[in-house]
Amino acid sequence: MSCRVLETPICELFECRYPILQAGMGGVARARLAAAVSNAGALGCLGMVRESPEFIREQVHKVRSLTERPFGVNLIPSATDPVQFHAELDECIRLRVPVMSFFWSVATDAIKKAKDAGCIVIYQVGNAEDAVLAEEAGADVIVAQGFEAGGHVHGTVGSLVLIQDVCDAVSVPVVASGGFSSGRSLVAAIALGAQGIQVGTAFVATEESFAHLMHKQRIVDSQASDTLYTDAFAINWPPGSPVRVLRSEETVELESQPLGHLPDEAARQQVAEEGGRPIYLMSTDSPLQSMTGDLHRLAMYAGQVTGQIKQVASAASVVQRMVDEARQVLSNLRIQ
Structure with a gap:
């Protein structure tokens, strides 16, 4: 009822x-x-x-x-x-x-x-x-x-x-x-x-x-303290556009300076692709099912609520x- x-x-x-x-x-x-x-x-x-x-x-x-x-x-x-x-x-x-x-x-x-x-x-x-x-x-x-x-x-x-x-x-x-x-x-x-x-x-x-299974599983495996607020994943968006992502090997160096990064200063280093489109490191692209490459290096978006999500359902x-x-x-x- x-x-x-x-x-x-x-x-x-x-x-x-x-x-x-x-x-x-x-x-x-x-x-x-x-x-x-x-x-x-x-x-x-x-x-x-x-x-x-x-x-x-x-x-x-x-x-x-x-x-x-x-x-x-x-x-x-x-x-x-x-x-x-x-x-x-x-x-x-x-x-x-x-x-x-x-x-x-x-x-x-x-x-x-x-x-x-x-x-x-x-x-x-x-x-x-x-x-x-x-x-x-x-x-x-x-x-x-x-x-x-x-x-x-x-x-x-x-x-x-x-x-x-x-x-x-x-x-x-x-x-x-x-x-x-x-x-x-x-x-x-x-x-x-x-x-x-x-x-x-x-x-x-x-x-x-349509998120890649790896991204989904990372959300399930993570806790509230496993996220980082940063503007380093900036390529494709205006300057000063912070995001919250899951911590990864790519975010370790950002811990000491999570903010103050500019899209135009980010090197265009291709780490993945989607249908021939290059996907760059530190872009705002997150891992999708249609992408191939080093997807674990991309932005895996998640809020602090991630610790409450226990399974892919x-x-x-x-x-x-x-x-x-x-x-x-x-x-x-x-x-x-």
């Missing part, structure tokens, strides 16, 4: 059963994962940063062949050439993608264009000031990403404080991100004022994820585990 506490307004907005969003992780989040998450009752999302309109079209069609449920597409304006970004967004609009998700610096023109086309717009931010800017530009939902998050991290404040700050700053629904992979964390996010959670690391380590089982645990926590609290 469902608990009304979990039936937050974003469930109606996104036409999903549970207030759980899958993060739009570039490369990792392709059609199979997005469809599996949506079929499980949450909101799946394609991570299409710097992908061609043709590839976006292929992936959207594939999602629709696998699910009838709503889904989103994630794009990142500030990390994409402007001409390519607008081509990506135009294709999403042409395909009538129901939900558009954006990240990093607030691009007000992207919000307006997506809203004018009838899309629901999610904007992920790392501070309350950007949350206000995104709301003023027309965003329907704000994702507040705490410092604990894996992948690119835009803010410097932990989720416990950030979620409350953002909820106080805006009137649109807020979704908590960064350190959320359990039913306990879902209940905590709602208690802090959020209407749901966005989950990244736990979905990387799923059967449907199906996306449906991850969603159901979170929901079941949340219901049990609420039952123990005698909240109905």
Whole structure:
């Protein structure tokens, strides 16, 4: 039996059963994962940063062949050439993608264009000031990403404080991100004022994820203390774009100076390839199933929540585990 506490307004907005969003992780989040998450009752999302309109079209069609449920597409304006970004967004609009998700610096023109086309717009931010800017530009939902998050991290404040700050700053629904992979964390996010959670690391380590198996297993084998916050994996992104990755042999020399690295100063040393495309050491590329080479040298993104992920499982089982645990926590609290 469902608990009304979990039936937050974003469930109606996104036409999903549970207030759980899958993060739009570039490369990792392709059609199979997005469809599996949506079929499980949450909101799946394609991570299409710097992908061609043709590839976006292929992936959207594939999602629709696998699910009838709503889904989103994630794009990142500030990390994409402007001409390519607008081509990506135009294709999403042409395909009538129901939900558009954006990240990093607030691009007000992207919000307006997506809203004018009838899309629901999610904007992920790392501070309350950007949350206000995104709301003023027309965003329907704000994702507040705490410092604990894996992948690119835009803010410097932990989720416990950030979620409350953002909820106080805006009137649109807020979704908590960064350190959320359990039913306990879902209940905590709602208690802090959020209407749901966005989950990244736990979905990387799923059967449907396009991450390389090595990356998935490293997440399972790691603990919260095994991550590093650094801007050294910088090639392909603007300067000053820190990430959280799993520690590896490549990060040992970064321990003493994790920050202050610039993309233009990084040597282009090829360590892998994907369909003839060179993959460079210290790029923002993470190991994917389509890559070959020294994949263990690439950025293996993971949040501090990695220690709570015990096995590679199906996306449906991850969603159901979170929901079941949340219901049990609420039952123990005698909240109905």
